[in-house]
Amino acid sequence: MTHVIDWDGAYREQDKPAWNIGAPQPEYAALIEKDGVVRGEVLDAGCGYAELALALAARGHTVVGIDLTPTAVEAATAAARERGLHTATFQQADISSFTGYDSRFSTIFDSGLLHALPAELRDGYLHSVHRAAAPGASFYVLAFGTGAFRQHDGPAPTQFTEEQLREVVSQHWRVESIRPARLQAGSGPASVQLPGYLLTARKA
DSSP states (O other): OOOSSOHHHHHHSSSOOTTOOSSOOHHHHHHTTSTTSSOSSEEEETOTTOHHHHHHHHTTOOEEEEESOHHHHHHHHHHHHHTTOTTEEEEEOOTTTOOSOTTOEEEEEEESOGGGSOHHHHHHHHHHHHHHEEEEEEEEEEEEBTTSOSOOSSSOOOOBOHHHHHHHHTTTSEEEEEEEEEEEESOGGGOEEEEEEEEEEEOO
16 A cells, blocks of 8 residues: 655655644643653654754653655754754654564654544554553554645645544553644744644553
8 A cells, every 4th residue: 555645755845844843732732731741751653853852852851753755754854963852763664564662662752643643554554653652552553533624735634533532542542531732833923723623541
């Protein structure tokens, strides 16, 4: 199965992708400030330019970012080196079938990855991150909700209802909560806030 969107091509464009806002998503920027949210080693699933992973490393956490696109992984690795963040490492791999991290991560963040995956890759992705999770690990998913986009041309992210998001994730994880959330697209004056959900799940 091939990926519908040319992700590496998107990162090679002169203009930054809309999801690259130059910082962690505001929902996650606020979340990682809270005591007890980030535990143990962290996985940034589908890290892209890895602003979340870099912010976590700057706070002293050990974090691994995994992304399908070599261009994004190279950029994230260079940014970590430039900022002196030695606890952040990055790997290019298909997040829907990656291996080599069994039971390693106590905290896993999905910052807009699940909604970008074709439906046929979701189960493999959720299984792969579950395998990489330590017992009792926390899994956070930030995903678009219905109404995020009125119209689009070509491949577009999935817009989940709360029930759909719960059903998809609960195939492999114990869902603890889902609440309305906002996802930022773009940066500066042109940025927009789009409706979505923040799901919290745990590995039993």
